[in-house]
Amino acid sequence: MSAGTYTPRPGAAPLPRMIAAQAALETRMLLRNGEQLLLTVVIPTLLLVLFSAVDIIDTGTGEPVDFLTPGVLALAVMSTAFTGQAIATGFERRYGVLKRLGASPLPRWALMAAKTLAVLVTEVLQVALLTVIAFALGWSPQGSPFAVLLLLVLGTVAFSGLGLLMAGTLKAEATLAAANLVFLLLLVGGGVIVPLDRFPGAAQSVLGLLPISALSDGLRDVLQHGAGMPWGDLGILAVWAVLGLGAAARFFRWE
Numbered sequence: 001m002s003a004g005t006y007t008p009r010p011g012a013a014p015l016p017r018m019i020a021a022q023a024a025l026e027t028r029m030l031l032r033n034g035e036q037l038l039l040t041v042v043i044p045t046l047l048l049v050l051f052s053a054v055d056i057i058d059t060g061t062g063e064p065v066d067f068l069t070p071g072v073l074a075l076a077v078m079s080t081a082f083t084g085q086a087i088a089t090g091f092e093r094r095y096g097v098l099k100r101l102g103a104s105p106l107p108r109w110a111l112m113a114a115k116t117l118a119v120l121v122t123e124v125l126q127v128a129l130l131t132v133i134a135f136a137l138g139w140s141p142q143g144s145p146f147a148v149l150l151l152l153v154l155g156t157v158a159f160s161g162l163g164l165l166m167a168g169t170l171k172a173e174a175t176l177a178a179a180n181l182v183f184l185l186l187l188v189g190g191g192v193i194v195p196l197d198r199f200p201g202a203a204q205s206v207l208g209l210l211p212i213s214a215l216s217d218g219l220r221d222v223l224q225h226g227a228g229m230p231w232g233d234l235g236i237l238a239v240w241a242v243l244g245l246g247a248a249a250r251f252f253r254w255e
Contacts, residue, residue, distance in 0.1 A: 018106045019114050026118035030084065039079040039183070040126055045133060047193060048072045052137045057194060062224070069134040069141070070219035071192035076126040077152060078212055081119050081159035083183045089115070089167035090175030098254050108254070116160055123156060143222035147229050151222070154237040155215040161244025162211070168252030186212040191220075211240040 013021075030036050051057065052065040059067035092098050102108050131139075167175050188194065189203075190212030196204050207213050218233030 013105075015107075015110060019110050019117070022106060022111060022114035023117035023121070026115055027121050030080075030088065030118055030122055033088070036084045036088070039083055040076065040122060041129065044072045044076045044079065044126070044130060047075070048130060048133060049137070051193060058198075059195065063138055063140070065134055065137045065139045066141075066224045067195075067220065068193070069130070069139050070223045071216040072130060072134075073127060073152070074155065074190075074212055074216035074219055075187060075192045076130060077123060077155045077215065078159050078186065079183065080122050080126065081156045082163040083179045084122075084163075085115065085119055085160060086163035086166045086179040087176050089164060090170065090172040090179075093167060093254065094172035096255075102254050112164070115164075116156075119156060119160060123152070127152070141223045142226035144228070147222045148219060150234065151215060151218045151230070151237070154234060154241060155211065158211045158215075158237050158240035158244055161241055161246075161248050164248040164252060165244055168248060168254075186210065191216045209236060211237055214240075 030040075048065070048068055051059075051068050052063075055064070089098070098111075101111055106114075163179070166178060170178060186192070189199070189207055190210055191207070192212065196207055196213060196217070199207060208217070214233040214236035218230040218237075221227040221230050221233070
């Protein structure tokens with residue numbers, strides 16, 4: 001045994017390993033939270049099954065599940081990247097968790113990267129579950145998988161930026177109330193369940209610029225109608241992504 005075999009080697013772990021460990025922790029915490037599971041899994045699943053099986057709203061020609069599935073996928077992205085992340089991060093900020101993590105060897109940008117990875121992992125599970133349920137209900141998707149993936153990624157970035165902006169500027173209780181209120185309002189007025197053409201013309205122009213409307217309409221154009229790349233909806237999501245992330249980086253408060 002040579003000298004120094006058991007000599008301590010203090011220092012931080014490699015950055016990729018730290019990010020992966022933090023992302024795994026964030027994912028486990030998210031999946032163990034009952035309120036988060038209600039938002040991310042239970043509500044989207046119930047909406048998909050209920051409105052596909054019961055003729056409550058007019059979804060146009062074709063099977064209701066073909067109209068509803070893209071909107072519910074968009075809702076799943078919003079529930080995780082915006083509502084869930086805003087509430088969780090807001091309370092972490094209130095209890096000083098973010099402040100302590102910010103003083104650890106893990107850089108602050110890496111902490112946000114880990115949170116984003118946790119959101120992506122959760123969304124993969126959501127999309128897989130909702131896809132299986134939709135196929136069981138008779139869903140017949142069309143279009144390009146690449147276009148769908150691009151829409152989901154841009155939607156995630158846009159909602160994630162807005163969620164972090166809310167969590168980093170409002171008090172935790174205000175974030176909880178505002179995030180849930182926005183979730184309900186966008187569920188009703190974002191083209192998820194109720195088609196936008198059911199609203200007055202003036203309202204349609206405004207609602208069509210919302211990120212949830214762009215995501216649900218883009219997914220619906222591709223998956224239901226087999227359209228090509230929905231550049232208009234992608235452009236709206238890109239603008240929201242830049243604005244959300246830029247504002248979050250500028251105004252986010254760690255304490």
